[in-house]
Amino acid sequence: MTTTPAALVDSLRSIVGAPYVLSDASDTASFNHEWRGLYEGKSFAVARPETTQQVSEIVKLCAQTQTPIVPQGGNTGLVGGQVSADSRSLIVSLSRMNKIRSLVGEGFSMVAEAGVTVQAAQEAAEKVNRLFALSLGSEGSCQIGGTVSTNAGGMNALLYGMMRSQVFGLEVVLAGGQIWNGLKLLRKDNSGYDLKQLFIGAEGTLGIVTAASMKLFPLPEVVETAFIAVPNMEAALALTGLLQDRFPQQLSRCELIPELGLQMVIAHIAGARRPLKTVSPWYVVIELVAGKGAELREPLNQCLAAGLEQGIITDATIADSGQQRKDFWHLRETLPEAQREEGGSIKLDISLPLKCVPDFFKRAEAIIERLCSGARPVPFGHLGDGNIHYDICQPPGMDKQAFLNRWDEIADPLHAIVLEDGGSIAAEHGIGVLKVKKIAKTKAPLEIELMKKIKAALDPQNIMNPGKIIDS
Amino acid sequence: MTTTPAALVDSLRSIVGAPYVLSDASDTASFNHEWRGLYEGKSFAVARPETTQQVSEIVKLCAQTQTPIVPQGGNTGLVGGQVSADSRSLIVSLSRMNKIRSLVGEGFSMVAEAGVTVQAAQEAAEKVNRLFALSLGSEGSCQIGGTVSTNAGGMNALLYGMMRSQVFGLEVVLAGGQIWNGLKLLRKDNSGYDLKQLFIGAEGTLGIVTAASMKLFPLPEVVETAFIAVPNMEAALALTGLLQDRFPQQLSRCELIPELGLQMVIAHIAGARRPLKTVSPWYVVIELVAGKGAELREPLNQCLAAGLEQGIITDATIADSGQQRKDFWHLRETLPEAQREEGGSIKLDISLPLKCVPDFFKRAEAIIERLCSGARPVPFGHLGDGNIHYDICQPPGMDKQAFLNRWDEIADPLHAIVLEDGGSIAAEHGIGVLKVKKIAKTKAPLEIELMKKIKAALDPQNIMNPGKIIDS
Numbered sequence: 001m002t003t004t005p006a007a008l009v010d011s012l013r014s015i016v017g018a019p020y021v022l023s024d025a026s027d028t029a030s031f032n033h034e035w036r037g038l039y040e041g042k043s044f045a046v047a048r049p050e051t052t053q054q055v056s057e058i059v060k061l062c063a064q065t066q067t068p069i070v071p072q073g074g075n076t077g078l079v080g081g082q083v084s085a086d087s088r089s090l091i092v093s094l095s096r097m098n099k100i101r102s103l104v105g106e107g108f109s110m111v112a113e114a115g116v117t118v119q120a121a122q123e124a125a126e127k128v129n130r131l132f133a134l135s136l137g138s139e140g141s142c143q144i145g146g147t148v149s150t151n152a153g154g155m156n157a158l159l160y161g162m163m164r165s166q167v168f169g170l171e172v173v174l175a176g177g178q179i180w181n182g183l184k185l186l187r188k189d190n191s192g193y194d195l196k197q198l199f200i201g202a203e204g205t206l207g208i209v210t211a212a213s214m215k216l217f218p219l220p221e222v223v224e225t226a227f228i229a230v231p232n233m234e235a236a237l238a239l240t241g242l243l244q245d246r247f248p249q250q251l252s253r254c255e256l257i258p259e260l261g262l263q264m265v266i267a268h269i270a271g272a273r274r275p276l277k278t279v280s281p282w283y284v285v286i287e288l289v290a291g292k293g294a295e296l297r298e299p300l301n302q303c304l305a306a307g308l309e310q311g312i313i314t315d316a317t318i319a320d321s322g323q324q325r326k327d328f329w330h331l332r333e334t335l336p337e338a339q340r341e342e343g344g345s346i347k348l349d350i351s352l353p354l355k356c357v358p359d360f361f362k363r364a365e366a367i368i369e370r371l372c373s374g375a376r377p378v379p380f381g382h383l384g385d386g387n388i389h390y391d392i393c394q395p396p397g398m399d400k401q402a403f404l405n406r407w408d409e410i411a412d413p414l415h416a417i418v419l420e421d422g423g424s425i426a427a428e429h430g431i432g433v434l435k436v437k438k439i440a441k442t443k444a445p446l447e448i449e450l451m452k453k454i455k456a457a458l459d460p461q462n463i464m465n466p467g468k469i470i471d472s
Numbered sequence: 473m474t475t476t477p478a479a480l481v482d483s484l485r486s487i488v489g490a491p492y493v494l495s496d497a498s499d500t501a502s503f504n505h506e507w508r509g510l511y512e513g514k515s516f517a518v519a520r521p522e523t524t525q526q527v528s529e530i531v532k533l534c535a536q537t538q539t540p541i542v543p544q545g546g547n548t549g550l551v552g553g554q555v556s557a558d559s560r561s562l563i564v565s566l567s568r569m570n571k572i573r574s575l576v577g578e579g580f581s582m583v584a585e586a587g588v589t590v591q592a593a594q595e596a597a598e599k600v601n602r603l604f605a606l607s608l609g610s611e612g613s614c615q616i617g618g619t620v621s622t623n624a625g626g627m628n629a630l631l632y633g634m635m636r637s638q639v640f641g642l643e644v645v646l647a648g649g650q651i652w653n654g655l656k657l658l659r660k661d662n663s664g665y666d667l668k669q670l671f672i673g674a675e676g677t678l679g680i681v682t683a684a685s686m687k688l689f690p691l692p693e694v695v696e697t698a699f700i701a702v703p704n705m706e707a708a709l710a711l712t713g714l715l716q717d718r719f720p721q722q723l724s725r726c727e728l729i730p731e732l733g734l735q736m737v738i739a740h741i742a743g744a745r746r747p748l749k750t751v752s753p754w755y756v757v758i759e760l761v762a763g764k765g766a767e768l769r770e771p772l773n774q775c776l777a778a779g780l781e782q783g784i785i786t787d788a789t790i791a792d793s794g795q796q797r798k799d800f801w802h803l804r805e806t807l808p809e810a811q812r813e814e815g816g817s818i819k820l821d822i823s824l825p826l827k828c829v830p831d832f833f834k835r836a837e838a839i840i841e842r843l844c845s846g847a848r849p850v851p852f853g854h855l856g857d858g859n860i861h862y863d864i865c866q867p868p869g870m871d872k873q874a875f876l877n878r879w880d881e882i883a884d885p886l887h888a889i890v891l892e893d894g895g896s897i898a899a900e901h902g903i904g905v906l907k908v909k910k911i912a913k914t915k916a917p918l919e920i921e922l923m924k925k926i927k928a929a930l931d932p933q934n935i936m937n938p939g940k941i942i943d944s
Contacts, residue, residue, distance in 0.1 A: 198670075354578070439663055
């Protein structure tokens with residue numbers, strides 16, 4: 001069955017109601033626009049369903065008319081997965097599906113629809129004295145459906161795991177429009193293939209996630225945060241090991257900030273101040289959590305003293321108030337923003353076996369200097385789990401676009417080392433369109449073949465976010 | 473290509489060497505025999521490869537000859553997944569693939585072949601001061617490949633997760649004989665579909681797991697174990713909540729023992745003694761873990777005192793030595809053995825949303841009494857994550873087989889309540905053949921259809937452990 005865009009819009013309106021199908025360019029613009037301006041979507045319309053049933057009917061209509069579907073959450077993705085250059089495609093925005101269907105404090109669980117923002121989920125959990133553990137820079141905007149579909153990571157993943165670990169079950173509209181209700185609230189269920197795993201991290205290419213049942217944790221009542229100066233990356237790793245050994249299951253965050261990054265934050269972010277007098281090539285910001293009545297301050301002090309003695313720490317300070325804790329994290333969280341003020345950045349989202357990190361940094365620096373003298377590496381992020389945001393700021397004074405045009409030329413040799421080391425070139429941001437060709441080239445052909453088999457089995461018409469993850 | 477069993481045996485011998493292909497009934501007997509005698513396998517031969525390459529060649533041969541393959545690890549499964557009634561089938565035993573390929577203490581990781589026993593993995597990790605967290609009653613015999621393929625649970629799953637949570641990556645021989653090397657050592661990798669998830673818990677129906685890269689944890693240096701009497705199941709749940717709140721990320725075990733179960737252990741297990749003078753309908757055995765120098769005893773004492781005051785605890789004792797700790801756990805671990813001395817048991821492996829547990833127990837007791845007066849429920853196990861081994865001992869004096877013949881009649885109405893409550897009727901032991909028809913009947917047809925699509929996509933000839941998980 002073929003149809004015209006106008007006829008499709010009419011049919012969509014009869015499903016979700018006229019106000020919730022946008023087809024004027026002025027209305028669709030904000031959905032087609034990727035927030036950094038790196039990708040410009042051309043979808044002819046946006047449908048904004050409010051119920052799973054409506055999503056199902058939309059997908060059935062798209063299946064009948066072979067209309068490509070781009071599911072969209074908070075439109076905060078970093079790899080272009082949320083928009084499409086195909087003008088025949090329809091954006092299905094889940095943002096109106098924003099109900100928390102259930103919240104059980106004593107059962108440590110929550111069922112939230114795809115359009116609930118991560119922040120709304122966190123706040124709802126906190127009201128019943130629970131923690132929804134996912135925490136991202138974009139948490140005010142990004143949504144449950146999107147974070148499930150991209151298996152989002154963030155700072156708390158070190159202790160609590162990525163989004164995959166938060167999910168008990170899913171409700172998904174499949175490529176044929178059928179509704180799969182897998183919203184279990186169980187910590188253990190070996191009753192067949194664990195189907196939810198297919199949809200987590202699939203970037204909407206196998207179905208549309210419409211709701212998730214998720215795990216909550218006890219709200220930590222004791223929190224200690226420290227800002228620590230380390231002399232080099234080997235010391236940073238040794239510190240990580242020391243903290244893991246001493247505080248297994250309590251080290252919730254372990255983030256790396258380079259001196260250059262700190263300088264950028266101090267220069268560009270209002271009110272940002274150095275937490276330490278010591279200037280050091282690297283800093284590590286860490287957080288420990290525990291339940292009511294636990295004592296972490298003294299053990300942390302002892303641990304830091306041991307680190308000083310061993311020479312793996314040169315200076316450190318522990319936050320003395322909630323405000324100071326926020327200030328420490330503000331330095332880390334505003335780093336990308338500060339970096340933007342310095343011009344264009346080539347951004348690598350890599351993970352490495354931890355022991356490979358120091359050597360990678362050395363080799364990467366040499367390559368960058370050779371290829372583009374004056375370009376400034378600003379590696380930062382989730383040191384604890386080996387996930388580094390290896391950003392490269394343009395040389396001062398260089399034309400921004402001229403620098404960004406060299407993205408692949410500079411990224412490729414660094415990615416090659418990452419792969420050689422057994423690392424990942426898409427650690428937490430996913431594939432989208434940004435890395436789809438790269439993945440097709442660098443993954444083992446057998447792995448690509450397996451991925452294509454899964455895709456063909458679940459979406460034989462290739463209408464679910466085509467061109468994302470799998471090159472088509 | 474068709475062939476005779478004799479020709480197949482010859483070809484297999486040329487792959488793995490003559491001594492490692494067993495075809496005499498006397499040699500294959502121990503592999504075909506399920507340890508409890510509930511299933512008798514009829515596989516015509518057993519191949520015992522030593523390398524992944526050999527597994528690959530075996531599978532290629534089986535694919536060419538349409539020979540069904542039954543992958544077998546320690547042969548400790550509880551649902552008959554490790555044997556086959558099909559006399560054309562070949563058992564591929566992975567027990568000779570027992571090398572630990574790498575072990576990195578500072579990287580908290582291990583790569584082990586499928587035939588490494590869980591205990592060997594634990595011991596190897598301990599040598600580098602690390603914890604391999606999976607812990608099962610059968611850990612001396614069960615193997616990594618089998619525990620991956622069944623997504624094994626066990627007592628530590630409460631804190632550390634099931635086997636799925638321990639796996640960074642897998643090496644798998646696919647149904648066509650291709651070797652997929654997915655042995656990454658990364659905590660974060662969103663570079664496409666997470667293919668390992670397909671094979672974890674698939675019971676060998678999608679491929680043969682030949683090795684796994686796995687997560688290690690810091691070895692806990694402070695451990696506190698308590699044996700606690702609670703007046704009723706509502707109190708047991710309240711205690712669980714209290715402990716979770718007070719010791720988030722430190723409560724590693726939370727196990728239920730009923731008074732009747734304790735009586736059986738005291739009666740049948742040499743040296744078993746009651747830890748408390750108080751006789752109570754239910755006991756909860758818990759364990760807390762932490763890093764070096766942490767203080768758990770006093771906080772635990774305070775927590776138990778609070779429980780006493782609230783009336784959710786009637787008595788409790790904390791283990792004062794390693795020996796006493798072992799004694800407490802011995803009571804829990806020998807419960808199934810003690811139960812065997814009381815005759816036949818109908819065993820349900822269920823999980824429920826925690827809040828549903830007390831009411832389920834009440835309803836189940838009434839049903840059992842009505843159907844088979846005198847039969848004795850002995851619900852025990854992983855209370856913390858809602859996974860109860862709901863065993864029903866035969867009425868004293870009844871013929872064992874006569875009782876076991878009533879398995880479905882008694883289990884079915886209990887399973888119906890579990891499903892009504894949103895629970896699982898296969899929480900950690902899997903499907904195998906025991907529950908394959910039950911799953912086909914009780915799961916949503918759409919879910920069965922999805923499972924069949926995955927199976928057809930990865931094993932179109934249906935040679936990988938056919939008849940397990942998916943009814944064929």
